[in-house]
Amino acid sequence: MAEAAERIETETASLGREIAGRDHRLTGQLRVTSSDTLASRLVTGHFARFRQMHPGIVVELTVDNRVLSLSRREADIALRPARPREGDLFGRKLADIAWAVYGAPALLTSRSPFENPAKLADMPMIGWSADANGIPASEWLAALVTPTAWVYRSNSLVNQFMAAKAGIGLAVLPCYLADPDSELQRAIAAPISELMRELWIVTHSDLRRTARVRAFFDVVGDGLASERALFAGEYPRLGSHPGVVAAGI
The missing domain is CATH 3.40.190.10 (Periplasmic binding protein-like II)
Structure with missing residues (x-):
């Protein structure tokens, strides 16, 4: 019974991802997970810009230092301080973390x-x-x-x-x-x-073409990538790096 229930859960999650992957609307909910340090320092400014550009998308942020499962739809997108190892995930490196x-x-x-x-x-x-x-x-x-x-x-x-x-x-x-x-x-x-670590933005391969996911990758992913120097520890003093909002990134 446990094996059957697990198989049903897996197949249901797969079907849900397949349906979501065909969604071309820039509306609806987008679940994102991030560590507490990233959430407290940087991502909120980029979320604000994403909100301005796509007001029909509601971002739900789960601040959790654990690696949530994207296969089970615990989140749609993850900002992770490590390269993903699961074969069914899609992502790109944004920066080195010093x-x-x-x-x-x-x-x-x-x-x-x-x-x-x-x-x-x-x-x-x-x-x-x-x-x-x-x-x-x-x-x-x-x-x-x-x-x-x-x-x-x-x-x-x-x-x-x-x-x-x-x-x-x-x-x-x-x-x-x-x-x-x-x-x-x-x-x-x-x-x-x-x-030294790496910052990655990751989603499930089935969701990579979803309009909401693509938009998030373009706005928030590119915004964080533009701050590579800050992540890499190349701006050691206050005021020597561009602000998130002021730089318009």
Whole structure:
């Protein structure tokens, strides 16, 4: 019975995608999923432009750091910090995502930026919850700092960002999140090469020709791609990169 139910669910989802894939109307609902950091910093401005261009499309954003299933229609489009591995997905790379170590200016004072990450070993550090597994930035930090250096932990990257701004300690953050903020500065000048990731916009292959999906790829996908330099950590100071709305992207 379980196998039959699973088969019915799969076939129903496939039929739903096939029907949606033939929809040429620029109206209706579009379900999008994104991480909390991307949602809090960048995508809303691009969603506003998408709304102006396509007022008949209602965007429903699910902010979730998990990888939602596009095959089961948990979302129509995903903005993911990794190359998709499922064979039935369609997407394109938008940018490289750089990470760096940040802290409040009062905490770093004249000691930064450091050239060698080893200098951070005894600095007060903000990290993930102790039970966090498979997070590259967490593993990088754990191999670098001493056990007594941890002063704060959180399973939310946005909360780590706020804790770093409050001066609790240093945090490893995506450059697009931290670089535009004048209340943070880099503890190490260069991004961490081992933590470089990719930003992808992804949909199911059956939906790639849907009018709503194509429009989203063109407006939001191209808009995010135009900010490659910010994602790559090439604008380290506030005001040195174009604003989302001001640049008209």
